[in-house]
Amino acid sequence: MANPYRELLTAPGVMGLVVASSIARLPQAMIGIGIITMLVQQTGLYWLAGSVAGTFTLANALVGPQVSKLVDRRGQSRVLPWVTAFSIGMLLALIFAVYMRAPASVLFVLAALAGTMPSMPAMIRARWTQLFRGKPQLHTAFSLDTVLTELAFIIGPPLAIGLSTSFFAEAGPLVAVILLIIGVAAFLMQRKTEPAVVVDMKRSADSTLRIPGLRIIVLALLAMGVIGGSIDVAVVAFATEQGWPTSASFILAAYALGSMIAGLTFGALRVSMAIEKQFLIGIVVTAVTAVLPVLSPDVYFLAAMLFVAGVSFAPTMVIVMNLGTIIVPASRLTEGLTWMTTGISIGVALGGVLAGVIIDAFGARAGFGVPIAAGLVMVIIVLSGLGTLRATSTNYAEPTFQ
Structure with missing residues (x-):
């Protein structure tokens, strides 16, 4: 009996995608809880920590589809570097603002701007679909993807909390930013699996x-x-x-x-x-x-x-x-x-x-x-x-x- 996972992983470009995507999805599991832990460590205010993290999450949920719409029209390699760079800049500004004890209003604004971070799970799944659309391997690929996402959310939050509580308050979010840089760069280097831009003359501006x-x-x-x-x-x-x-x-x-x-x-x-x-x-x-x-x-x-x-x-x-x-x-x-x-x-x-x-x-x-x-x-x-x-x-x- 054939092993579907062996067949999947030996397909051209798949191992590189698995490794790069595993790094790229980890920051998404770390940043929210990292912001909470950082602010609790620095201010002791749980309401502020939860509210700032919630602002980041809500902004990411609302802006993410708009970023992905742009990716569909322009391509991952043309959009992700700029959007990711902006989000990273805002995350670093947020970390610095917390370190400098900036007013709460500044933290909320920076958290909202940092929420422009692209939805890497969607980018990864788009690549799986590009590779295996209409083939039975897509089912196995999505199963592996779901398990890797579960692993990210098992590893990410304890890692962010542990770094901020063991070293310094900003350590968790800072490491998450570093992993985001490495992960997205490695992900974009996998050019063979990047989805082609599909031209649709009937494309609507609607959601x-x-x-x-x-x-x-x-x-x-x-x-x-x-x-x-x-x-x-x-x-x-x-x-x-x-x-x-x-x-x-x-x-x-x-x-x-x-x-x-x-x-x-x-x-x-x-x-x-x-x-x-x-x-x-x-x-x-x-x-x-x-x-x-x-x-x-x-x-x-x-x-x-x-x-x-x-x-x-x-x-x-x-x-x-x-x-x-x-x-x-x-x-x-x-x-x-x-x-x-x-x-x-x-x-x-x-x-x-x-x-x-x-x-x-x-x-x-x-x-x-x-x-x-x-x-x-x-x-x-x-x-x-x-x-x-x-x-x-x-x-x-x-x-x-x-």
């Missing part, structure tokens, strides 16, 4: 969000992000309430591990079912398993429950990315993929806020009610848009696994 199927996906991903963001906060609160706050790290690691194992396994399969049905099943399983954490009596059961709950995350994301490459025209693919990333990012931030409010009012266990509600909303969104998704993904099916 790709006007594509009905994409709106459904983005809304579903927003609800999915709420599940992930609220679980993160609820786990920390539950572990603290149980008298073992440090256990939150291994509980959340179990969540990520379940997702990674499932993602790698799913990438080795070829599913013949229609893509919109795969999406519905993935969403339903994600919603059902979101109920499991609230049943946990202690941290050990919670880790096991979240391991099971995590199993649906990576496969569902793989299906979503495959579906996105079908629904969004090739000439607007990077922008469409960025909106998908934006949806889940906003959902994560919203989930954290909602869970925090619920936990403050009703206790740690009540926080697990937020992912349950988000899962229900997610299923309703997909069911209501299933006809649209079916119409836009006609005749698509993965070949059966041999």
Whole structure:
């Protein structure tokens, strides 16, 4: 039996893309938490730290699709160096402003400007699509990509926190900036995998969000992000309430591990079912398993429950990315993929806020009610848009696994 990952990694240009993209995606996992840790270390003000980091995240979510639209029209090698250089300059200015104890207003402005940082996950997925569009390897590539993203978010936040708490307050964001420079430079050196600019005479100035199927996906991903963001906060609160706050790290690691194992396994399969049905099943399983954490009596059961709950995350994301490459025209693919990333990012931030409010009012266990509600909303969104998704993904099916 052929190993799909060996076939993928031996394809021309793939190993260089994997290595470069692994470095390039790490800063995105470090900068937000790095800003929070830096400001807490320097000022002791959690509200300021969270607000400045939130400003960066929101700006990045809103500006990212516009940057990606420009990339679709001009190409990665012509746009990314300038946009990345500007974002790096603003990040360095923010770090210096924090060091100099600048007024809060200055920090907010610089954080918003730094949010012009390009969405590297979308750039990477556009390259996978360029290499393997219409081929079974794309499914495996997206599975590997999802696992590498999970790894970045396992490694990145502890690294940023550790640097800022062990050396000096600005160390975490500063290293993230250095990695961004190295990662984007290495990424742009992989010229063989760069997507060609697709000329579309009918190209519209409107956002790709006007594509009905994409709106459904983005809304579903927003609800999915709420599940992930609220679980993160609820786990920390539950572990603290149980008298073992440090256990939150291994509980959340179990969540990520379940997702990674499932993602790698799913990438080795070829599913013949229609893509919109795969999406519905993935969403339903994600919603059902979101109920499991609230049943946990202690941290050990919670880790096991979240391991099971995590199993649906990576496969569902793989299906979503495959579906996105079908629904969004090739000439607007990077922008469409960025909106998908934006949806889940906003959902994560919203989930954290909602869970925090619920936990403050009703206790740690009540926080697990937020992912349950988000899962229900997610299923309703997909069911209501299933006809649209079916119409836009006609005749698509993965070949059966041999």
